[in-house]
Amino acid sequence: MERAILSGNEAIARGAYEAGVKVASAYPGTPSTEILENVVQYPTIDASWAPNEKVALEVGIGASFGGGRALVAMKHVGVNVAADPLFTLSYTGVRGGLVLAVADDPELHSSQNEQDSRNYAKFAKIPMFEPADSQEALTYTRLALETSEQFDTPIMLRTTTRISHSKSVVTLQDPVTGLPEPGLEKDPAKFVMLPSNARKRHPLVEDRITRLEEWACQQPFNRVEKVGGKIGVITAGVSYQYAREALPDADILKLGMVYPLPKQLIRDFAAQYDTLYVIEELDPFIEEQVRAMGIEVVGKDLFSICGELTPGRVAKSLSGKDEQPFFSHSETLPNRPPSMCPGCPHRSVFHSLNRLKAFVTGDIGCYTLGFMEPLAAMDTCICMGASIGNATGLSKLLSGDEQRKVVAVIGDSTFLHTGINGLMDMVYNSAVSTVVILDNRITAMTGRQENPSSGYTLMGADSYRVDLEQLCRAVGVQHVKVVDPYEVAATRQVLKEEMERPEVSVVIARRPCMLVKRDPVARKPAMKVDLDRCTGCRACLKLGCPAIEWRTTADGKGVAHINSLFCVGCGLCNQVCNVDAIGDINE
């Protein structure tokens, strides 16, 4: 059998393929993005990006109702968007197996909060599997699709960043054969959730959870590992690996299904130990349920609710000793925060908004980095699509002068995700604000995924490109202007005019992301600083372009220097330099 090193995300994609999944849909979000990106290599699956997670789930539900197996993927905060269909899907159940892969991000490596998706499983009464490495990510994906059909329920598959992005060795298998062919089948009593039908389905949901709980007590994915230890540990997911490493002498009940919990199995296990630990990341999800069974455990009083666990943190919590590393720094090191790329089209917009002293309601994407020094041009950031609604709310409280300072910024992908709804409301309820759509033709932050405004599908096929101007006009925006953010003065002028206007206006700053491969921004020769002209005023540094460095001179003043390895010749610095000291290297 073939072995490979796969990440958790790659393994989920492989598992979906092996399980005969027909349709896969997702909205990209770190750390879940690579699931769909890897599904693409299996031509038997129709894979697509949806404009948001709710739509992705609805696509998966449709496929399942048609009798095909479906995979839907998103990050934890995406489930908030998809929650509406999710809870009702729990009632209808499925036809073809449906798995919702959800990637949580403890420690907030790339997210706006640390929510624990296991609560959704319990809240929506949907069983949840949680793999502890790539092999399990693959196996559980297959298992989840089978279990979904067996118990007529959607299944959630939860990973965390350290599973999604860790690579480990897996064994590959051939795809299953003999699955039923999809086709239409009418069953309104099951699929039409109006009150009279839904009322009848609710007891079925409750019964299903009870049956699953009993079933799970007998299944090998919930396993006891005995080494004859004196203490017992209940754990799941990546925490299992940390527990195994920190407590080699403990007996472990390793849960593969974290909801519903196998109560009898837990009771039998717990009865054998004086000390029982529950080791889990984020919420005391298992702990609270075990306690509710009347079993005493040690859990969150020892292990933090905030942030992720590591083998070191687990060991430290258990021993109470903070072992000093062999080497520690005696000085504080400079941080190395991420920044927008050299030549990023968003840079000049933020530079202008900073100059114009705008109050900027922000959103989720590469442009969120515009909040950092020196651009410092973002004042709020809540969730996908929130910038426009936030601006509306703000403008309702403010006087005319202050009102006009409020500017919402949103990327093209985010605008189509959930921003458009906010814009509709902004017009409908006569708010006064400027909305800047940072249209770089791609979903850049998660690694450049296509979206309805990029003109291409996930599979790379040409597709219709949403006309953002027309779309804004269609919801009633009277003033829609398009600017090229590489033209600094013109862009600033338009922003200034539109901010002054006591009406809703939309400025579309259009220029492809520097990293788009198929629509490449022509790299020009690097810019160069004319040392005789540079006065050391630091105006160019305010752009925050990683290619512009500062060199202290003998007189202590300093001059700008452009690192030719990074500079893409976009020409922004040349436009913000007041003394014309920056120019084309060839001049």
Add this chain to the structure above:
Amino acid sequence: MSNEVTNILISGVGGQGILLASEVLSEVLMLAGFDVKKNEIHGMSQRGGSVVSHIRYGKKVYSSIIPEGQADMLLGFELLETYRYLPLVRKGGSVLANNLQVFPAPVTLGKESYPVDIPAKIKAAFPDTKLVDGLQLASDAGNQRTVNVVLLGALSKNIDIDDSFWQQTLQKMVPAKYLEENLKAFSLGRNL
């Protein structure tokens, strides 16, 4: 405890090719018959931020994260990023550092300063530290962008694995038109 597991850290700046280097290394280790786990954080860090990759191998590996202070080797692609991750290295561990400075934004803006004498500081704690002129060797191999493979070559001397596994993996993972310069880069690093 985890005495049969070997822990390697690779650190550097987003965009330096750390991802590919750690992919190649894990693949080689798998071919050589080890259980391997590898971990790095993507997302924000890709845009010029600080990046670190953990690789662990042995008969059986549990966590993909190296416990604090237990790294056996640190391969640094940039001096500050080598220095930053030193507390993860165990006493007597080995350090291999690319002799290159890339200033982070706060340094460029004059808000924070780049530490001085990093090589000396590293050597004081880890006397066997080796500095590699990655950029120079990569240019010698014919392409400045093969620095990551030069460094892998240098690292390969510390790992007892047959050269053929490396050759095989590079052939599999490097695009054909860059293969020759990458093989050259690897051997320049390995023969340092």
